[in-house]
Amino acid sequence: MERDYQREFTFSPPQAASNAAEVDWLYYALVGMTVFFTLLICVLILTFMVRYRSTARLNRRINVSHKRLLMIEIGWMLPPLAIVMGSFFWGAAIFFNQRQEPGDPLQIYVVGKQWMWKVQHEGGRREINSLHVPTGRPVVLTMISEDVIHSFYIPAFRTKMDVLPGRYTMQWFEPTQTGTYHLFCAEYCGTDHSRMVGSVVVQTPEQYARWLESDEEEPPASRGRRLFQQYRCSDCHTQSEDRRGPPLANLLGRQVVLTDGRTVTADLKYFRNSIRNPDDDVVAGYQAVMPPYPQITEDEILLIMAYLESDAASNREGRASQDGEADDAAAPDNQAPNTSRNGQPRNEPRSSNDQEQQPQRQGQQDELPE
Amino acid sequence: MAEVPLTTLRSPAMAETVPRNYLNADYSIWSWFLTKDHKRIAILYLISITLFFFVGGAAAVLFRLELMTPKGDLVISENYNKLFTLHGIIMIFFFLVPSIPAVLGNFFLPMMIGARDLAFPKLNLFSWYVFMIGGIISIIAILVGGVDTGWTFYTPYSSTYANSQVLLAAVGAFIAGFSSIMTGLNFIATTHTMRAPGMTWFRLPLFVWAMYATSLIILLGTPVLAIAIVLVGLERFFHLGIFDPALGGDPLLFQHLFWFYSHPAVYIMLIPAQGVISEIIACFSRKRIFGYAFIAFSSLAIAVLGFLVWGHHMFVSGQSATAGMIFSFLSMFVAVPSAVKVFNWTATLYKGSIHFDTPMLYALGFIGLFTMGGLTGIFLATLAVDVHVHDTYFVVAHFHYIMVGGSVMAYLGGIHYWWPKMTGKRYPESWGRISAILIFVGFNLTFFPQFILGYLGMPRRYHFYADEFQVLNVMSSAGASILGIGYLFPLCYLLWSLRYGRPAGDNPWLATGLEWTTPSPPPTSNFLETPIVREPAYNYPPLGDGEGDTLRQEKIRRRRQGEWHPTQPPREKVTTP
Numbered sequence: 001m002e003r004d005y006q007r008e009f010t011f012s013p014p015q016a017a018s019n020a021a022e023v024d025w026l027y028y029a030l031v032g033m034t035v036f037f038t039l040l041i042c043v044l045i046l047t048f049m050v051r052y053r054s055t056a057r058l059n060r061r062i063n064v065s066h067k068r069l070l071m072i073e074i075g076w077m078l079p080p081l082a083i084v085m086g087s088f089f090w091g092a093a094i095f096f097n098q099r100q101e102p103g104d105p106l107q108i109y110v111v112g113k114q115w116m117w118k119v120q121h122e123g124g125r126r127e128i129n130s131l132h133v134p135t136g137r138p139v140v141l142t143m144i145s146e147d148v149i150h151s152f153y154i155p156a157f158r159t160k161m162d163v164l165p166g167r168y169t170m171q172w173f174e175p176t177q178t179g180t181y182h183l184f185c186a187e188y189c190g191t192d193h194s195r196m197v198g199s200v201v202v203q204t205p206e207q208y209a210r211w212l213e214s215d216e217e218e219p220p221a222s223r224g225r226r227l228f229q230q231y232r233c234s235d236c237h238t239q240s241e242d243r244r245g246p247p248l249a250n251l252l253g254r255q256v257v258l259t260d261g262r263t264v265t266a267d268l269k270y271f272r273n274s275i276r277n278p279d280d281d282v283v284a285g286y287q288a289v290m291p292p293y294p295q296i297t298e299d300e301i302l303l304i305m306a307y308l309e310s311d312a313a314s315n316r317e318g319r320a321s322q323d324g325e326a327d328d329a330a331a332p333d334n335q336a337p338n339t340s341r342n343g344q345p346r347n348e349p350r351s352s353n354d355q356e357q358q359p360q361r362q363g364q365q366d367e368l369p370e
Numbered sequence: 371m372a373e374v375p376l377t378t379l380r381s382p383a384m385a386e387t388v389p390r391n392y393l394n395a396d397y398s399i400w401s402w403f404l405t406k407d408h409k410r411i412a413i414l415y416l417i418s419i420t421l422f423f424f425v426g427g428a429a430a431v432l433f434r435l436e437l438m439t440p441k442g443d444l445v446i447s448e449n450y451n452k453l454f455t456l457h458g459i460i461m462i463f464f465f466l467v468p469s470i471p472a473v474l475g476n477f478f479l480p481m482m483i484g485a486r487d488l489a490f491p492k493l494n495l496f497s498w499y500v501f502m503i504g505g506i507i508s509i510i511a512i513l514v515g516g517v518d519t520g521w522t523f524y525t526p527y528s529s530t531y532a533n534s535q536v537l538l539a540a541v542g543a544f545i546a547g548f549s550s551i552m553t554g555l556n557f558i559a560t561t562h563t564m565r566a567p568g569m570t571w572f573r574l575p576l577f578v579w580a581m582y583a584t585s586l587i588i589l590l591g592t593p594v595l596a597i598a599i600v601l602v603g604l605e606r607f608f609h610l611g612i613f614d615p616a617l618g619g620d621p622l623l624f625q626h627l628f629w630f631y632s633h634p635a636v637y638i639m640l641i642p643a644q645g646v647i648s649e650i651i652a653c654f655s656r657k658r659i660f661g662y663a664f665i666a667f668s669s670l671a672i673a674v675l676g677f678l679v680w681g682h683h684m685f686v687s688g689q690s691a692t693a694g695m696i697f698s699f700l701s702m703f704v705a706v707p708s709a710v711k712v713f714n715w716t717a718t719l720y721k722g723s724i725h726f727d728t729p730m731l732y733a734l735g736f737i738g739l740f741t742m743g744g745l746t747g748i749f750l751a752t753l754a755v756d757v758h759v760h761d762t763y764f765v766v767a768h769f770h771y772i773m774v775g776g777s778v779m780a781y782l783g784g785i786h787y788w789w790p791k792m793t794g795k796r797y798p799e800s801w802g803r804i805s806a807i808l809i810f811v812g813f814n815l816t817f818f819p820q821f822i823l824g825y826l827g828m829p830r831r832y833h834f835y836a837d838e839f840q841v842l843n844v845m846s847s848a849g850a851s852i853l854g855i856g857y858l859f860p861l862c863y864l865l866w867s868l869r870y871g872r873p874a875g876d877n878p879w880l881a882t883g884l885e886w887t888t889p890s891p892p893p894t895s896n897f898l899e900t901p902i903v904r905e906p907a908y909n910y911p912p913l914g915d916g917e918g919d920t921l922r923q924e925k926i927r928r929r930r931q932g933e934w935h936p937t938q939p940p941r942e943k944v945t946t947p
Contacts (some may be wrong), residue, residue, distance in 0.1 A: 008449070009841070010826070011822055011825065011827065012579065012823075012825055013569050013827045014895065019754075022463070022754075023754050023755060023757075023758055026754055026755055027749070027755050027825065030749050030752065032750060033745070033748075034742070034745040034746065034748075037741065037745055038738070038741050038742055038745065041712060041716060041737065041738065041741045042738055042741075044719075045716060045719060045734055045738070046718050046720035046736060048716070048720055048722070048724065049719070049724055049726075049734070051637065052719060052720070052721060052722050052723060052724050053723075053724050053726075054656075054723045054724055054725045054919055054922045055922070056916075057915065057916055058915070058916070059914075060721045060722070060723060060913035060914065060915065060916060060918075061721075061912070061913070061914060062720075062721045062913075069661065072661075072717075072828075073661050073710065075708055076709070076710070076713045077709070077710060080705050080706055080709040081703075081705075083705075083748075084702035084703070084705045084706075084748055084751075085702065086752070087702065087748055087751075087752045088698055088699055088702045088752065089889065090752070090754075091697050091752035091753040091754040091756075092698060092753050092754075092756060093754075094753070095685075095694065095695070095698075095753035095754045096691065096695070096752035098754070098757065099580055099691040109541075114531070146399050147526075147531060148527040148530075148531050149524060149526070149527065149621055149687075151686065151761060153761070153827070153829065155758070155826065155827025156376065158754075158757065158758040159757060159758070160686050160757060160758070160760065160761070161686050162686055162688050164615075164621055164622070164687075164688050165526060165614070165615045165616065166615020166616070166620075166621070167688070169688045181834060181900075182827060184827065184829045184832075185829070186760070186761040186762070186829045187761060188451075188519075188522075188523070188524065188527070188761075188830075188831045189527060190451075190518070190531060190532065191447050191451060192447055192827050193447075193451070193830040193831060193832070193833075194442075194447065194829075194831070194833040194834040194835065195447070195834060197834075197836075202648075203907060208436070208771075233460075235596075245759055255484050290419050294616065303569075308779075311436075324745075330476070363515045369423075
């Protein structure tokens with residue numbers, strides 16, 4: 001641990017992300033305002049205490065007309081009102097920016113459970129109770145909890161977001177300073193809440209790339225494949241003619257037509273919900289026969305997703321080389337999920353699979369009325 | 371009322387022939403447990419919440435000791451979590467919420483408006499029993515294993531995952547809630563229907579306005595807490611999917627319901643405190659309070675705004691960004707009525723004739739601490755700053771400045787101010803001043819470092835913490851030891867004064883207000899004859915060059931005659947003739 005701020009006394013944690021400085025500025029402005037008003041009130045009280053102590057002999061006649069009283073009262077409402085409105089707009093501007101999704105982010109998935117953090121990177125590197133991130137690029141964390149509410153808090157980045165069971169939340173930041181920083185769970189989550197801590201390691205992009213590759217674990221795609229078979233997803237979601245569920249290859253990021261006519265984007269959220277509550281969104285042409293799978297854990301969902309993505313990527317590569325097209329541009333992206341968090345499809349060249357499947361799905365829809 | 375005859379100040383010799391009052395009317399145990407007298411019920415509440423206060427305080431002593439070191443070496447994590455939960459539940463539901471309303475409000479609201487009792491005396495007694503049942507159930511929950519959810523009972527931890535006595539403790543809080551609903555209902559009915567002739571709304575002491583605003587919040591907010599607790603119980607017992615997503619529920623729903631009550635609940639604790647401060651400041655400045663109507667209406671404004679701001683507890687909860695912005699915007703407006711009150715109290719001091727008796731020291735301390743607490747509230751209402759400091763020690767420090775620096779200081783100030791009236795006895799003034807200063811100093815030492823801890827990023831409810839936070843935690847624990855001693859002092863000398871205190875006289879502070887026009891302690895019916903009000907509240911004589919300060923003249927007169935006076939503790943040679 002090279003944290004030297006542990007030894008020196010500071011009033012704020014290190015600034016290690018792009019928005020830390022602006023949050024600190026707002027904070028110090030508010031501190032200044034607080035000091036000013038506290039001193040003002042204290043000095044006034046102390047002055048009056050001394051000057052108008054009961055033993056002091058001086059003129060205490062006072063005459064405030066009704067009109068003057070009204071002026072005074074309204075007059076001293078205005079500065080507090082102006083200050084809090086200023087504080088609101090300043091704080092809201094930074095907050096609004098924090099909640100806007102940044103362009104070209106690095107996607108990282110976080111699963112919280114009592115009492116540890118599990119992190120999965122693009123390309124599959126996983127870690128527990130630590131988070132490696134590179135500088136110079138916005139990082140989007142897509143987070144979910146296995147059990148109770150947690151909160152992913154990095155003081156050095158001035159950011160936190162609750163991690164809820166049952167739905168994804170996100171936060172983003174852009175690390176600027178390399179180093180090791182605290183990672184805390186900020187929402188009380190049970191016995192070892194205070195041990196649900198870890199470190200955030202900010203690295204240069206080169207170091208981060210090297211770190212990503214130094215993985216000795218089984219790649220998530222192959223673990224995902226095993227899970228896909230273990231949970232017998234492959235029994236129904238096959239390519240065969242008499243299949244009971246839609247094939248899942250190339251699913252992520254595509255538009256899917258449902259039995260009730262809605263069209264949804266098959267993003268992570270849709271994918272997860274189709275495992276947990278399969279009856280919510282049934283793909284057109286299929287019966288609602290799938291049971292819900294509460295036993296698949298949140299990080300297993302991410303692994304299966306990683307498998308489906310790598311499957312899609314290898315399919316695409318295979319077909320691309322069959323067609324004799326060198327799909328170099330898309331190659332680096334193949335490792336990455338096809339979706340950004342809010343489910344917008346990536347603007348990457350899509351191979352012929354789409355055209356192949358499109359008529360097939362249309363056909364299925366036509367069959368439906370009969 | 372301004373012309374209180376000094377002859378009513380009884381000399382020690384007359385203490386032998388004490389007239390009938392609410393305390394000596396009947397000595398049997400059932401005359402207390404079945405009393406319908408609002409004053410006796412207030413005393414019952416006083417005794418019970420004092421016990422709860424020291425139970426909650428003991429928990430704080432233990433976890434402050436634990437936090438002296440970053441490692442969890444005094445208790446295990448499970449017990450640490452139970453300690454802070456116990457502290458929160460006991461202090462909020464069984465001390466702070468009932469403190470000023472159920473003790474001082476119960477005792478003085480009827481007396482201030484010139485009534486013989488509250489509108490529903492039996493309901494009042496019932497509310498104490500309900501309160502005690504709730505309290506005992508919560509204590510049982512602690513004895514049979516404790517609760518570890520935090521006083522906020524966040525789901526799905528509380529509804530599904532916690533293995534402690536959640537339901538028992540929640541039932542305790544649920545039942546205690548009904549007690550405050552009954553008290554609130556009683557206060558509203560009493561204020562509307564039982565004011566003495568001539569006691570118009572704008573002649574009411576500001577304490578009554580504060581109690582009225584508080585009662586409105588209690589009546590509208592507490593049922594929502596009850597609903598939330600019932601739903602947690604249903605989910606825990608019958609596995610109905612309400613809050614736990616694994617059962618099809620929504621965990622944020624609980625937070626909405628909980629804070630819909632619990633944010634206004636902060637004002638249930640605060641507004642009565644502000645009412646007490648208005649009384650004390652006026653009395654010890656010997657002046658009508660500055661901006662009476664503005665203080666009265668700012669209590670109502672805070673009560674109304676309190677219901678519109680609950681979402682500022684949920685900026686990082688997963689609530690939408692739009693909701694966050696709306697709640698931040700609305701929360702900001704609370705600053706205005708709060709500032710109005712602080713400015714008006716300060717302006718009341720201007721050209722006053724200021725006496726530094728114990729209640730006034732508490733009141734002046736209150737203004738300073740409430741100012742700090744209120745201003746740091748703006749940090750938390752400001753979105754970007756709250757994202758960083760939410761659920762850290764900054765929040766802990768902020769709400770302790772409001773609820774301990776504010777409410778507890780005011781409660782103690784009020785207890786000292788009205789102690790002569792309630793008991794007919796004087797407390798030793800020097801001890802009172804020493805403990806007021808100790809509490810002020812100890813409080814700041816305890817909680818100021820926590821603001822810095824919070825901005826440095828130390829999350830609340832942490833048993834183990836990072837090494838660099840230790841210095842500030844040790845400071846905080848050191849301050850807490852001073853604060854603890856400060857709280858023990860009043861317990862000792864107030865009890866002492868019950869037996870050895872000098873007789874107080876009807877109106878030792880020469881304060882205005884109907885409660886000071888009756889004997890101390892008051893007779894069971896409060897007033898020997900129904901008072902008729904002919905003047906506004908705080909109608910102190912004009913100060914002029916100081917000759918209007920009746921309290922000052924009274925103190926001089928007492929000193930000349932060798933009598934006791936409020937600034938000196940009784941001397942042995944005077945007590946034994």
